Amino acid sequence: MPDTPLLLASASPRRLELLARIGVVPDRVTPADVDETPLKAELPRLLARRLAETKARAVEAPGAMVLAADTVVGVGRRILGKPADAEEARRFLTLLSGRRHQVHTGVALRLPDGALRQRLVSTTLAFQRLTDQQINAYVETGEWQGKAGGYAIQGRAEMFVRFLSGSHSNVVGLPLFETAQLLRGCGWLRP
Ligand SMILES: Cc1cn([C@H]2C[C@H](O)[C@@H](COP(=O)(O)OP(=O)(O)OP(=O)(O)O)O2)c(=O)[nH]c1=O
Numbered sequence: 001m002p003d004t005p006l007l008l009a010s011a012s013p014r015r016l017e018l019l020a021r022i023g024v025v026p027d028r029v030t031p032a033d034v035d036e037t038p039l040k041a042e043l044p045r046l047l048a049r050r051l052a053e054t055k056a057r058a059v060e061a062p063g064a065m066v067l068a069a070d071t072v073v074g075v076g077r078r079i080l081g082k083p084a085d086a087e088e089a090r091r092f093l094t095l096l097s098g099r100r101h102q103v104h105t106g107v108a109l110r111l112p113d114g115a116l117r118q119r120l121v122s123t124t125l126a127f128q129r130l131t132d133q134q135i136n137a138y139v140e141t142g143e144w145q146g147k148a149g150g151y152a153i154q155g156r157a158e159m160f161v162r163f164l165s166g167s168h169s170n171v172v173g174l175p176l177f178e179t180a181q182l183l184r185g186c187g188w189l190r191p
Contacts, residue, residue: 001065001187004112009059009068012146014154018174024183032058032068036081044074045104049120052106056116065188066110071173073149074102083150089139092150098129100163103149103171109182117182121175123166125153130160 006024008016011031019026032055038047048070055068073080075095083089102122109117130138138157144150151157153171169176183189 001112002190004188005061005064006183006188007059007061007064007066009055009066012173014173015069018169018172018176019179022176022180024180024189026067027064028061030059030061032056034058036070038079038081041077042079043077044072044079044102045106045120045122047079048072048104048106049118050106052108053116053118056108056110061110063112065112065186067107067179067183068110069105069107069174069179071103071105071148071171074104075099080149082146082148083144086139086144089144089150090135092144093130093135093138096127096130096149096151097135098127100124100126101149105170105173105175107175107179107182109186111186117185119175119178119182121167121170121178123164123168123170125161125165125171126163127160128162134160 005027007028008026009032034054051070052068056066059066080092083092102124104122107119143152143155167175
């Protein structure tokens with residue numbers, strides 16, 4: 001369905017920029033306003049999958065395909081979403097300091113007939129040990145705002161990353177390899 005309009009259900013400028021990098025320009029961009037509160041004892045990766053699906057179903061788009069994603073940081077079973085304030089960002093970074101963690105992104109593509117195709121992608125990272133001064137200086141930049149886990153790998157936080165295994169674009173909010181596969185799978189993207 002190469003001629004089907006594509007709607008990106010997202011308010012994230014990063015997702016639009018990432019898509020542009022692989023030559024995908026949505027016909028429309030509409031934020032999906034959904035409740036991002038985790039369910040009781042919900043695992044980080046299952047939250048990312050559920051929210052991507054909820055976002056893809058939340059927008060009206062007759063005759064169109066809807067692409068949505070959700071990114072969550074997980075430290076073990078703990079979920080780090082978008083920090084509410086600087087204090088929470090500081091807490092998240094303290095938790096990530098010197099530890100391995102995962103970034104999970106759920107991607108959901110709703111087809112015009114309502115069928116849903118999904119991917120769940122996880123990237124493992126390790127941050128160096130961070131001093132209080134480093135954490136405070138980073139939080140001062142404000143870069144943590146609107147970012148899961150309270151950091152932006154596409155910004156200054158890249159200097160804390162000692163190790164990364166898996167998809168880099170996944171950390172920024174949209175795994176491009178897997179997203180292209182989804183779009184190719186329904187014939188929207190060629191070759
Ligand atoms: C870990 C990390 C997350 N992020 C961002 C990606 C996502 O935009 C955000 C996680 O929040 P999301 O709820 O996934 O997305 P969003 O609220 O920004 O946009 P929407 O729901 O409308 O699509 O964190 C970075 O930009 N860099 C990073 O290094």
